[in-house]
Amino acid sequence: MTGYEVDADEQAAYEYQRWVTSYVWHTDQLPLLIETTSTLALPSIGVSRGGSAFDRPQVTGGGYYDSVPIRDGGATTDSRELWALMWRYLEQVHSHLPAAPTVDRDVPQDTGTARRAAYTVTAWLAENVEAISDLHDVAPVEDDLFALIRRLRGRYATAGTARRARPRTCTTCSEAAVIVDWIDGANGSPRPVQVGLCRSCGETFTEDINHANGSL
CATH class of the missing domain: 1.20.120 (Four Helix Bundle (Hemerythrin (Met), subunit A))
Structure with missing residues (x-):
């Protein structure tokens, strides 16, 4: 806190x-x-009957991949x-x-x-x-x-x-190298969560409104 x-x-x-x-x-x-x-x-390639040729097993005419x-x-x-x-x-x-x-x-x-x-x-x-x-x-x-x-x-x-966003500044190494992505929230929540990774020192970050050390 x-x-x-x-x-x-x-x-x-x-x-x-x-x-x-x-x-x-x-x-x-x-x-x-x-x-x-x-x-x-x-691709959907038409054949004379039966729809796409890719919708059914293909016979190669010999070799390991037959049928x-x-x-x-x-x-x-x-x-x-x-x-x-x-x-x-x-x-x-x-x-x-x-x-x-x-x-x-x-x-x-x-x-x-x-x-x-x-x-x-x-x-x-x-x-x-x-x-x-x-x-x-x-x-x-x-x-x-x-x-x-x-x-x-x-x-x-x-x-x-x-x-399109520029890398954020890392609170650990002070380099502008933190890339931010969005992942699924916990317990199937539709609200995604921000996570960050510093490409300079490897520090990881998680989302927090207070922006404490180690958080986004």
Whole structure:
């Protein structure tokens, strides 16, 4: 305990800034995740009968992989689920803010098209975060979308992490080297938690409104 009590106005200001930081971080991950899952997803190749050739076991004609079903590790499902939630969220935002961008209901087959659409969405959402903060009825879908983003970020770690915020100063080594990420809250809470790692000294940090040593 620091002995310092936070008043209601300070708490409200903190919560708003915390939400903005979380919002921008989550939406910034959309282009990378959409590109990664779309790239890994198997294309739908038509055949004369029976739908896609990838929907059934493939016969290679010899060798170890004979008749082994080809799978993409779930990327196709992840890509569609992420796009569908983004579409649903944008539809709700658009109903309040008509200038909000919209996207096709189905994820584009072309990865470049999907990526460009995601960048357009991300840029608009970040620029209009203040107006979006008043749209309380979109929060349930927003929570679902952000939870999926965190889950897919862990699943596709090689996609990297988009970061627009500069590293914070480490209270241990005084270097501006602390990168901040958001992880799932405890006990299934939809409220994510900030965690930090100093790339200079390796110190780890957790979120705390009082900003005590060892906390964000």
